[in-house]
Amino acid sequence: MEFIRNYFEFWRDRYPSILEYAVQHLIMSALSLVIGILVTIPLAILLTRLKRNFLKSLVFNIANVFQTVPTIAMLALMIPILGIGMKPAVTAMFLYSLLPLLRNTYAGIQSIDSGIVDAAKGMGYNSFQSLIKVELPLAMPYIMSGIRVTSVYIISWVTMAAVIGAGGLGGLIISGIGFNDKNLIFTGTLLAIVLAVATDLLFARFEKSRNRTRRKTI
Amino acid sequence: MIELRKVNKVYEDGTHVLKDIDLLFESGKINVLIGPSGCGKTTTMRLLNRLTEHTGGEIFIDEKNIADFNPIELRRHMGYVIQSIGLFPHMTIYDNVATVPRLLKWDKSKIDKRVNELLELVNLNPEQYKKRYPSELSGGQQQRIGVARALAAEPATILMDEPFSALDPISRDQLQNELVRLQEDIQKTIIFVTHDMDEALKIADQIILMKDGRVVQKGTPREILTNPANDFVREFIGEERLKTAEPLPSLSNFIDPTIQAIHLSESKESVIKKLMEQQCFTYPLVDETNQFLGQLSLQKIMNESSVHLEDFVDPSVQALTTDQDIEDVLEYLEKHKHHSLPVVDNENMFVGMIDMKELFRSVRSVYGKRGGN
Ligand SMILES: Nc1ncnc2c1ncn2[C@@H]1O[C@H](COP(=O)(O)OP(=O)(O)OP(=O)(O)O)[C@@H](O)[C@H]1O
Numbered sequence A: 001m002e003f004i005r006n007y008f009e010f011w012r013d014r015y016p017s018i019l020e021y022a023v024q025h026l027i028m029s030a031l032s033l034v035i036g037i038l039v040t041i042p043l044a045i046l047l048t049r050l051k052r053n054f055l056k057s058l059v060f061n062i063a064n065v066f067q068t069v070p071t072i073a074m075l076a077l078m079i080p081i082l083g084i085g086m087k088p089a090v091t092a093m094f095l096y097s098l099l100p101l102l103r104n105t106y107a108g109i110q111s112i113d114s115g116i117v118d119a120a121k122g123m124g125y126n127s128f129q130s131l132i133k134v135e136l137p138l139a140m141p142y143i144m145s146g147i148r149v150t151s152v153y154i155i156s157w158v159t160m161a162a163v164i165g166a167g168g169l170g171g172l173i174i175s176g177i178g179f180n181d182k183n184l185i186f187t188g189t190l191l192a193i194v195l196a197v198a199t200d201l202l203f204a205r206f207e208k209s210r211n212r213t214r215r216k217t218i
Numbered sequence B: 001m002i003e004l005r006k007v008n009k010v011y012e013d014g015t016h017v018l019k020d021i022d023l024l025f026e027s028g029k030i031n032v033l034i035g036p037s038g039c040g041k042t043t044t045m046r047l048l049n050r051l052t053e054h055t056g057g058e059i060f061i062d063e064k065n066i067a068d069f070n071p072i073e074l075r076r077h078m079g080y081v082i083q084s085i086g087l088f089p090h091m092t093i094y095d096n097v098a099t100v101p102r103l104l105k106w107d108k109s110k111i112d113k114r115v116n117e118l119l120e121l122v123n124l125n126p127e128q129y130k131k132r133y134p135s136e137l138s139g140g141q142q143q144r145i146g147v148a149r150a151l152a153a154e155p156a157t158i159l160m161d162e163p164f165s166a167l168d169p170i171s172r173d174q175l176q177n178e179l180v181r182l183q184e185d186i187q188k189t190i191i192f193v194t195h196d197m198d199e200a201l202k203i204a205d206q207i208i209l210m211k212d213g214r215v216v217q218k219g220t221p222r223e224i225l226t227n228p229a230n231d232f233v234r235e236f237i238g239e240e241r242l243k244t245a246e247p248l249p250s251l252s253n254f255i256d257p258t259i260q261a262i263h264l265s266e267s268k269e270s271v272i273k274k275l276m277e278q279q280c281f282t283y284p285l286v287d288e289t290n291q292f293l294g295q296l297s298l299q300k301i302m303n304e305s306s307v308h309l310e311d312f313v314d315p316s317v318q319a320l321t322t323d324q325d326i327e328d329v330l331e332y333l334e335k336h337k338h339h340s341l342p343v344v345d346n347e348n349m350f351v352g353m354i355d356m357k358e359l360f361r362s363v364r365s366v367y368g369k370r371g372g373n
C-alpha cells in the first residue's frame, strides 16, 4: 500500500518531466519510422524493377549489415559523425529500420501473382499506373505488417538513445540508475512497453479496418 | 486484319521460340492457335500486343507496321484474356470490367452502361455481381468476367489465351457456345489459344496448328480434318475425329435434272403459263446450244413490255458450277438467301437446278455424325 501511495506521489511531482521524456521518445521513433518509410518504399519498388540481381543483393546486404551492428555500438559510432543528441539517435534508428521495411515491401510486390501484373500491362496500364492501381494496393498488407513490426522495434531501440544524450524514456531509466531511484527505472520501462503495445494495437486496428473495406482475396 | 511475315522470336537467353511464322488473321474471324505445350502459342499471341517483342520479320495491323504503334495505346485497343484469368483481386467486378474504359477516359455514365451491358452479355446479372470481388465468384464466372473485361472498350481485336481451360466440360461448352454466338454479333478479330482440338474445331474459322515454333498446318476446320498435312497433324487430331470427318459429297450429287430450262425461242405467254403451273418465280433460260443465259424472273416478265426473253433475266443470280466446293456453296446460299440456284458445267452448259432439300438432308447427316458439336 505504502509503495503505491509513494508511486502516486512520484507521478504527481514528476509528471511534466515524465511526459516530456515520453514525447521525446515518440518523436524520435516516429521521425525515424517516417524517414525509413520514405526511403525504403521507393527503394524497394526500384529493386523490384531491376533486372540485375547483383544490385539487389548489394542493397539487401548493406541493410543487413546495419541490422547486425549492436545498438550501443551503432549509437557510439554516430558520435564522431553527428555528435550527440536526437540527430544521431534518429539516424541510427533509421538505419536499423531499413532491413525490415525494405524486405517487407520488396516481398509484398514480388508476391503478387505475375498473371495479375501481366494483365495490368496487357490492359494498357503504364508502369506507374500499374504500380499505383494494382501492385501497391496488393502489396499493402505486407508493407503494413513491415511498418508495424518495425515501429515496435524502434520504440524499444530508442530507449538506448539516451546513452548519447538524446533523451526519451531511456533518459528516465538512466537517471534512475544514477540516483538509484526504482520509481524512475520502473516508470521508464513501463512507458516504453505501453507505447510499443499501444502502437502495435493501433496498427492492428488499422489493418483490420482496411481489410473490411477492401476484402482480402485469393 | 493482322499479318505476320517471317516472324522470329529469340528470347534473351538464346532460345529460338518462333521460326519464320507467316500468318494472316482476317477481320471478323476466329483464329485458333493450337499445338503441344511449349510450341509458342502464347508467345505468338503476346507479340501482337507487344507484351513480347519479336526479334525478326514484320507484323502488320491493318497494313501498319506494329513497331510504329505506341505499345500502351495498342494494348488499350486490343482485348486480352490471359491464360491465368488475371482479374484484379482488390477490385470489384465493376472496377475490373471498367479498367480499360477508365484508361480511355470514358465518362462515368457511359462506363456504367457498358459494364451492365457486358455483364448481361456474359450471362451474369449486373445487380447481383457488380459489387462482388473476384474471390466471391466461381472459376467459370471469373473466366466470364475475364472475357467481359477484354471486350469492354470494344476493341477490334481480342487475344484469348486458353480462356476456358480451367473449366469443367459443361461450363466450357456453354462459354464456347456463347463465344460463337457473341462473335456473330460483335464480329471481332479473335485470336484464341487452346490445347483442345474439339474446342478448336467447334469455334474456329481458321485453325493454326503449331509445333516447336513453326506452323505445321493452317486452314478451316474442314480442311484440317479432311486433309491433314502429315502424321503429326493426324495424330494431333486423333483417329476418332478423322473417322467422323468424311468429306461432303460433291455438288453434282445434289442436282435435280428433271427441271428443263426454258429455250430462248419460246413465247412469252408459254413461259408465263409454265411458271404459273409450276408455281415458280424464277426459271433458267438457255439458248439453242443449251448455253446458260441467266435466270428468268417472273416479276420482270410481268412488269416489262419487251417480248425478248433475254430482257427478263435477273442479273443478280449467278449460276454455280459443278466442281465448286460444297462449303463455298453453303456459304453463298446463306449469304444470298437463295432458295434454289441453277448449276452449269465448265462450258457454261446448263446442268440442272440445285436440289436444296437433298443438299440439306445430306449436310445434316454428315454434321450429325460428327456428334457432340
Ligand atoms: N521469357 C522467356 N524466356 C525464355 N524462354 C521463354 C520465355 N517465355 C517462354 N519461353 C519459352 O518459349 C517456348 C514457348 O512458350 P509459350 O509460352 O509460347 O508456349 P505455349 O505454346 O503457350 O505453351 P502452353 O500451351 O504450355 O501455354 C517455351 O519453350 C518456353 O519455355
Ligand SMILES: [Mg+2]
Binding pocket: B041, B042, B043, B083, B161, B193
Ligand atoms: Mg501458353
